[in-house]
Amino acid sequence: MDITQYKDVYVYIEQRGSRVQSVALELLGKARELADTLGEKVVAVFPGYHISDQATNLFSWGADKVLCIDAPELENYLTEPYAQAVFKVITTYKPSVFLIGATTIGRDLGPRLSARLETGLTADCTKLDISEDKQLLMTRPAFGGNLMATIMCTQRRPQMSTVRPGVMKKMIKDQTRKGEVEFVDIQFDNKKIERVCLVETHKIDKGLKDISEARILVSGGRGIGNKENFEKLQSLAAVLNNAEVSSSRAMVDAGVMTHDRQVGQTGKTVRPDVYFALGISGAIQHLAGMEESEFIIAVNKDKYAPIFQVADLGIVGDANKIVPLLTERLENELKK
Numbered sequence: 001m002d003i004t005q006y007k008d009v010y011v012y013i014e015q016r017g018s019r020v021q022s023v024a025l026e027l028l029g030k031a032r033e034l035a036d037t038l039g040e041k042v043v044a045v046f047p048g049y050h051i052s053d054q055a056t057n058l059f060s061w062g063a064d065k066v067l068c069i070d071a072p073e074l075e076n077y078l079t080e081p082y083a084q085a086v087f088k089v090i091t092t093y094k095p096s097v098f099l100i101g102a103t104t105i106g107r108d109l110g111p112r113l114s115a116r117l118e119t120g121l122t123a124d125c126t127k128l129d130i131s132e133d134k135q136l137l138m139t140r141p142a143f144g145g146n147l148m149a150t151i152m153c154t155q156r157r158p159q160m161s162t163v164r165p166g167v168m169k170k171m172i173k174d175q176t177r178k179g180e181v182e183f184v185d186i187q188f189d190n191k192k193i194e195r196v197c198l199v200e201t202h203k204i205d206k207g208l209k210d211i212s213e214a215r216i217l218v219s220g221g222r223g224i225g226n227k228e229n230f231e232k233l234q235s236l237a238a239v240l241n242n243a244e245v246s247s248s249r250a251m252v253d254a255g256v257m258t259h260d261r262q263v264g265q266t267g268k269t270v271r272p273d274v275y276f277a278l279g280i281s282g283a284i285q286h287l288a289g290m291e292e293s294e295f296i297i298a299v300n301k302d303k304y305a306p307i308f309q310v311a312d313l314g315i316v317g318d319a320n321k322i323v324p325l326l327t328e329r330l331e332n333e334l335k336k
């Protein structure tokens with residue numbers, strides 16, 4: 001493979017029901033930084049159906065060019081048609097770097113593409129950088145989060161990476177940015193597509209917001225103990241604006257919380273304005289998912305708990321007593 005033929009930083013633009021997902025905009029922000037270091041362009045690969053009208057919006061988030069694949073075969077996400085479309089784009093345009101969000105869709109599509117392209121894929125990166133010799137440095141936790149491994153893909157292209165939602169920062173929206181939209185026509189191999197079809201879609205509305213989108217997270221750990229005490233956290237979240245309850249893995253394993261509420265290495269990465277860590281010790285795998293929060297408030301009985309090392313405000317005490325007092329105080333303050 002002649003890797004010198006490959007250039008530019010490409011981002012897979014994930015949309016669901018034609019709605020561009022936040023992670024795609026976060027990746028455009030990171031791609032912008034990487035491309036500026038390389039002196040290259042940011043290209044958005046935007047597959048879907050009836051999505052063309054949104055293509056130009058991607059310029060404001062950092063793209064220089066959008067490759068739009070608008071086809072009925074791409075109405076709903078299915079592995080085969082999406083893999084065919086993006087594979088075709090990559091083999092035609094030869095990107096040097098290809099970034100995908102580590103969502104359920106991205107985790108399905110990424111490995112499929114890397115296998116077809118015979119290139120490497122570093123999953124769940126927490127940091128991306130460019131080396132002095134212009135290689136992509138892909139950093140991710142390894143060995144249970146005990147060390148960070150930096151991986152390079154020196155012999156093959158594209159250098160592929162998935163990044164979880166909430167890890168990278170979007171750039172400040174710049175509506176003056178302009179670019180080029182190119183429509184890509186794909187000849188699908190229908191025989192392969194027909195093997196799998198979508199029969200029905202059931203949308204589960206849990207009435208809850210995705211924790212990676214909440215501005216405030218009230219997060220509880222083993223120190224909170226049980227479901228009843230978690231209801232106290234719910235009351236605290238209810239008095240705060242744009243707040244959700246999340247938890248450590250200990251409480252998910254105990255069946256008190258569902259996995260979509262778990263923060264950490266094997267849960268979600270979050271970056272809220274305020275993160276309450278209540279009865280959470282601060283294990284490295286938990287910190288990996290929340291240490292980038294703007295302001296961390298920790299409540300723990302143990303003054304030596306590691307969570308205090310990342311906290312902006314620490315309270316040594318019983319969280320189950322402090323939370324109701326805090327809720328009451330906030331309620332009274334907000335009524336004024």
Ligand SMILES: Cc1cc2nc3c(=O)[nH]c(=O)nc-3n(C[C@H](O)[C@H](O)[C@H](O)COP(=O)(O)OP(=O)(O)OC[C@H]3O[C@@H](n4cnc5c(N)ncnc54)[C@H](O)[C@@H]3O)c2cc1C
Nearest residue numbers: 221222223248249250264265266267279280281300301319
């Ligand atoms: C491969 C791997 C992946 C993992 N992924 C994740 C992950 O994604 N997310 C995650 O969270 N963990 C993850 N873990 C587990 C992680 O190592 C810890 O076991 C877990 O985070 C501990 O949860 P905790 O802090 O709630 O419980 P503990 O570590 O048991 O801490 C409980 C804390 O509560 C305090 N406490 C007790 N009672 C009270 C009270 N009444 N008031 C105030 N404080 C009190 C204690 O002093 C203690 O500090 C992973 C582990 C591995 C090996």
